[in-house]
Amino acid sequence: MSVEKELSEYAAKTARSRTLHEEALAVMPGGNSRTTTFFDPYPFVIQRGQGAHVWDADGVDRLDFNGNYTSLILGHAPPDVIKAVQEAAENGLSFPGPTEHEVRLAEMLTRRVPSVQSIRFTNSGTEATMNAVRLARAFTGRPKIAKFEGAYHGTHDWVMVSVTGEVKGAGSRRRPKPVAWSSGLPPAVLKHVVVLPWNDADACAEILEEEASQIACLIVDPIMCNAGLIPPVEGFLQRLREITERHNTVLIFDEVISFRTAWGGAQERFGIRPDLTTFGKIIGGGLPVGAFGGRRDIMDFYDPRKGGARISHGGTFNANPVTMAAGIATLNALTPEAYARLDALGERLRGGVTRLLAATRRRGQVTGLGSLFWLHWTTEPLSDYRSTKAKDSAAAMRVFIGLLNEGILMTQRGLGACSLAMTDEDVDRFINALARVNARG
Numbered sequence: 001m002s003v004e005k006e007l008s009e010y011a012a013k014t015a016r017s018r019t020l021h022e023e024a025l026a027v028m029p030g031g032n033s034r035t036t037t038f039f040d041p042y043p044f045v046i047q048r049g050q051g052a053h054v055w056d057a058d059g060v061d062r063l064d065f066n067g068n069y070t071s072l073i074l075g076h077a078p079p080d081v082i083k084a085v086q087e088a089a090e091n092g093l094s095f096p097g098p099t100e101h102e103v104r105l106a107e108m109l110t111r112r113v114p115s116v117q118s119i120r121f122t123n124s125g126t127e128a129t130m131n132a133v134r135l136a137r138a139f140t141g142r143p144k145i146a147k148f149e150g151a152y153h154g155t156h157d158w159v160m161v162s163v164t165g166e167v168k169g170a171g172s173r174r175r176p177k178p179v180a181w182s183s184g185l186p187p188a189v190l191k192h193v194v195v196l197p198w199n200d201a202d203a204c205a206e207i208l209e210e211e212a213s214q215i216a217c218l219i220v221d222p223i224m225c226n227a228g229l230i231p232p233v234e235g236f237l238q239r240l241r242e243i244t245e246r247h248n249t250v251l252i253f254d255e256v257i258s259f260r261t262a263w264g265g266a267q268e269r270f271g272i273r274p275d276l277t278t279f280g281k282i283i284g285g286g287l288p289v290g291a292f293g294g295r296r297d298i299m300d301f302y303d304p305r306k307g308g309a310r311i312s313h314g315g316t317f318n319a320n321p322v323t324m325a326a327g328i329a330t331l332n333a334l335t336p337e338a339y340a341r342l343d344a345l346g347e348r349l350r351g352g353v354t355r356l357l358a359a360t361r362r363r364g365q366v367t368g369l370g371s372l373f374w375l376h377w378t379t380e381p382l383s384d385y386r387s388t389k390a391k392d393s394a395a396a397m398r399v400f401i402g403l404l405n406e407g408i409l410m411t412q413r414g415l416g417a418c419s420l421a422m423t424d425e426d427v428d429r430f431i432n433a434l435a436r437v438n439a440r441g
Ligand SMILES: Cc1ncc(COP(=O)(O)O)c(C=O)c1O
Pocket: 069, 123, 124, 125, 126, 127, 129, 152, 153, 154, 155, 221, 225, 226, 254, 255, 256, 257, 280, 281, 289, 290
């Protein structure tokens, strides 16, 4: 079935969402507040979520492998988290001062992630990476930052460079040029962002060493969660750690998504100790959140006792008790057994998809780690952002809409996540639905 046929089936199932979208267009550009969740002709309006399922405004039930872009590791409305939220809310929604909930969540995170000696909360992952980058500049006195081509770190100016988009005109593979990912970025941004190729340690070393005296930090999502979930090749992250350490460049691990892959995050899986780490998504239990933390000597720039904080960090809703309570309840549920279960679900899904693609000779492959997976519609070996660009650029969208028609939700670009609310049968349902979508494609 062509993408047009999949879309017309989608439209037939989502009449009320279309009406609501038309109403929304009158008051919001694009009809919503998240560019990343929009898709043509309109995203369905979500009414309710429970466990592994979401229901839309037309009452259509879908198995949710999106999980609010990987935030809902326990599934929708888990009873213990809802109870914690209710109890916190009954005592007041937000305060002009710290709460015990904030201290407890900070303790839980610093215990899980030994490189994080000291931490602060924000309302989003974007604010977390924005603060981490600012902190690195303050600490080193250097102006530039380095990031990987294809990596997404949120929506502040400094990281909206070389995220998605065409690689034509973006320099060579070994020397990517910074490309603005948004209009409205001041030209100074492109002059201060150095872009690196994933999984090419020698190329990274050359670039980082050439500009070492200017580069404050290297921000790295250790598994490229938004650029195809391309695992680092053996020794790659270790090389980055070694180079950054030698040049006193602050190494920031952006674990906004990858933290969900282990008790202590991806840094535990790979045995790397970054200087700073950013968090988001699961640590707020489904409510708005972010956090950044790391070496105490660096985080001290935020300590107002030491002659006035050298970096000001306000935020009316930072560390609000409702979010903190939801985060505590979520982390309490994430026991070692829970991670083993999440890994098993992810492995079952990746194994099933790999067998399906081999049996049907479909040009595709699946990558991922732990509970995360990414469907690719290319058989080229995957090593970096450029290699993930499928020749058939419509394939991901056709599969996304086709799966929606099968009652399965994932993300438009191919990222998906299993949650603890899922069963083996749910995973098998995904694989069987994908088989049907591919068979008609
Ligand atoms: C790796 C990474 N960093 C930062 C962010 C930004 O987080 P938020 O959407 O909470 O601003 C995201 C969001 O998807 C992310 O995946």
